[in-house]
Each structure stands twice: as structure tokens, then as C-alpha cells.
Amino acid sequence: MGNLDTIDLAIMRTLQDNGRISNADLAQRVGLSPSACSRRLDILEKNGTISGYHARLSNKALDYKMMVIVHISLSGQFAKTLAEFEAAVKLCPNVLVCYLMSGEYDYILRVAAKDLEDYEHIHRDWLSALPHVVKINSSFALREIIDRPNVGL
Amino acid sequence: MGNLDTIDLAIMRTLQDNGRISNADLAQRVGLSPSACSRRLDILEKNGTISGYHARLSNKALDYKMMVIVHISLSGQFAKTLAEFEAAVKLCPNVLVCYLMSGEYDYILRVAAKDLEDYEHIHRDWLSALPHVVKINSSFALREIIDRPNVGL
DNA sequence: CGTGAAAGGGTTCACTC
DNA sequence: GAGTGAACCCTTTCACG
Numbered sequence: 001m002g003n004l005d006t007i008d009l010a011i012m013r014t015l016q017d018n019g020r021i022s023n024a025d026l027a028q029r030v031g032l033s034p035s036a037c038s039r040r041l042d043i044l045e046k047n048g049t050i051s052g053y054h055a056r057l058s059n060k061a062l063d064y065k066m067m068v069i070v071h072i073s074l075s076g077q078f079a080k081t082l083a084e085f086e087a088a089v090k091l092c093p094n095v096l097v098c099y100l101m102s103g104e105y106d107y108i109l110r111v112a113a114k115d116l117e118d119y120e121h122i123h124r125d126w127l128s129a130l131p132h133v134v135k136i137n138s139s140f141a142l143r144e145i146i147d148r149p150n151v152g153l
Numbered sequence: 154m155g156n157l158d159t160i161d162l163a164i165m166r167t168l169q170d171n172g173r174i175s176n177a178d179l180a181q182r183v184g185l186s187p188s189a190c191s192r193r194l195d196i197l198e199k200n201g202t203i204s205g206y207h208a209r210l211s212n213k214a215l216d217y218k219m220m221v222i223v224h225i226s227l228s229g230q231f232a233k234t235l236a237e238f239e240a241a242v243k244l245c246p247n248v249l250v251c252y253l254m255s256g257e258y259d260y261i262l263r264v265a266a267k268d269l270e271d272y273e274h275i276h277r278d279w280l281s282a283l284p285h286v287v288k289i290n291s292s293f294a295l296r297e298i299i300d301r302p303n304v305g306l
Numbered sequence: 307c308g309t310g311a312a313a314g315g316g317t318t319c320a321c322t323c
Numbered sequence: 324g325a326g327t328g329a330a331c332c333c334t335t336t337c338a339c340g
Contacts, residue, residue, distance in 0.1 A: 019206030049214040053172030054302040061202040093305025098298040145251040149207040152246025
């Protein structure tokens with residue numbers, strides 16, 4: 001996790017947008033020889049600075065046309081209550097993101113659904129069924145403005 | 154964007170978690186010859202079902218320890234108002250996600266910050282400075298429970 | 307860090323079924 | 324659609340400058 005220099009940042013910037021580029025092309029882009037580039041990449045991966053590579057699937061192509069932001073409150077804040085909720089929410093494949101929050105609601109979720117009917121099912125069969133839930137508030141996304149995997153470097 | 158069969162789904166499932174796997178290994182995992190696998194992958198990429206490959210960077214390694222959910226209201230809903238806000242918000246590198254929403258607030262944002270002081274700067278110099286903003290509500294994430302790039306297949 | 311070289315694989319064709 | 328084989332290219336790793 002040592003210090004990142006300009007070239008490390010260039011490698012990361014390239015791989016953010018082009019995760020499947022070959023090492024030879026990557027080396028050329030950042031101005032390194034293939035062997036030096038491969039060595040650096042190896043370090044970045046092994047020390048966890050680059051934690052993985054993921055294909056992004058088109059929600060449209062998969063017919064997921066809706067994105068819903070869900071705020072959830074539980075009946076308490078005991079560790080056991082939270083742990084049971086969290087274990088259950090992880091099983092729902094439609095939940096892309098879930099954070100424990102400060103403030104009015106305990107959790108915020110980002111949920112993908114095919115359409116409104118699909119979301120009704122998810123709401124009834126998954127979200128309402130999560131343990132200790134006392135309040136659910138769904139807001140629907142009208143349009144996606146930004147969706148980046150990482151902070152801009 | 155044609156129909157996806159079991160093998161296509163297996164390819165996508167593999168590439169979601171292992172975006173830099175070689176075509177040869179991918180072929181073996183899904184039970185195809187390398188050439189057949191490469192042809193299918195090519196189709197999935199070209200028709201947009203797979204829209205890209207992204208390295209995931211460790212927020213910890215980059216020193217981004219805070220995640221903030223920000224609700225924002227604008228002074229109106231005219232197309233020009235929204236367009237000006239959206240153009241401006243896209244320039245902030247700390248904003249990972251931004252959706253136009255139905256409901257009480259107009260936009261919801263996911264913002265990464267290094268620490269509380271860093272967030273104060275982002276709030277003052279970026280968020281408060283966005284055009285037409287009349288209300289900002291920041292909630293801080295205490296813990297990440299789920300953060301998947303895609304819906305579970 | 308770069309170079310060069312060698313070994314081992316990977317990718318991409320045309321071709322066949 | 325899928326598999327095969329061959330040519331070509333890429334990756335990885337090494338010793339060395």
C-alpha cells in the first residue's frame with residue numbers, strides 16, 4: 001500500500017475504464033516497458049489497491065429498467081438486530097448497494113427491478129420480509145446522471 | 154441484444170467477478186472451446202449486453218474512508234434548471250453516483266471523501282456551489298453492507 | 307527501470323461438421 | 324452454432340545493464 005506515483009495513477013486510471021486491456025497495450029499507454037508495467041500491476045493487485053475487475057452488464061439489455069432507492073428503519077440498533085437484517089438483505093439479488101447510515105433511517109439500499117410489477121414483488125417478498133423492519137420508503141430514479149465505479153483520479 | 158442462453162449467462166456471471174480472466178480460461182469454465190467462447194463474448198460486447206470492464210480501486214488504499222449520501226433539492230423542475238445542475242455535478246470527481254429522483258428531493262448523490270474535513274470542502278466548494286440548489290441533506294454511511302456492480306444473475 | 311530472450315500460452319483465423 | 328488446427332501475438336519471467 002506504499003506511495004502511488006504518477007505512473008501508478010496512470011495505470012489505475014486506464015484500468016478503471018478499460019479493465020481488459022492487455023499488459024502490452026497498458027504498458028504503451030503509461031509509457032513503460034511491458035515487464036515493468038507487469039511488475040507494477042502485480043504489486044497494485046497484491047497489496048489491494050486494485051481490488052478486482054468487473055464486467056459491467058447493461059441493465060437495459062437485462063431488462064432492468066428501474067432503479068429504486070429504499071430507506072429502511074429497524075426496530076432497534078442492537079448489534080444482533082443489525083446482523084440479522086444484514087445477513088438477510090445480502091441474499092436478495094436485486095439489492096446492488098446497502099449501507100448502514102447515520103440519521104433518520106438505518107439503512108439505504110439501491111435496488112434494481114425490471115418494472116413496477118417486479119418491484120412490487122421485490123418489495124413484498126424481500127424487503128418487507130427482512131427482519132426487524134419497521135419502515136420502508138421507496139423513491140424511484142427517473143434518470144441516471146452519473147454512475148462511476150470509482151472516484152475520479 | 155438477442156436472447157441470452159445459459160452459456161451467455163455463465164459467461165456474464167464469470168466476467169462480473171473476474172473481469173480479467175483470459176478467454177481460454179473463461180471457455181473452460183463455461184464448457185466451450187476458446188473460439189466459440191470468443192465469438193459469444195464478442196457478440197455480448199458489441200450488442201452492449203456487456204458494456205465495459207472496470208478495475209475496482211480500494212477506497213481505503215486511496216484514503217477515501219467516507220461515503221456520504223446527499224439529497225439535493227433544486228429551485229424548480231424546468232428542463233434548463235436540471236440540465237445546468239447536471240452539467241455541473243458531472244465535473245465533481247467525488248460524486249460516484251447521481252440520480253434524478255421522484256419524491257421529496259430532486260437528486261440523490263453518492264459522494265466519496267477522504268475524511269470529514271475533506272467532505273466539508275466538497276460540500277462547500279462543490280455541492281453548495283451547484284446551480285439552483287436550495288436544500289442539501291447529507292447522511293453519512295457507517296458501514297458498507299453490499300456493493301455489487303450488477304444485479305445478481 | 308529497461309532490454310532482450312525464451313518458454314509457454316492465448317487469440318484469431320479459415321475450415322469443417 | 325460448435326470444434327479443430329495453425330499462425331501469430333502476448334505474457335511472464337529471468338539475467339543483465
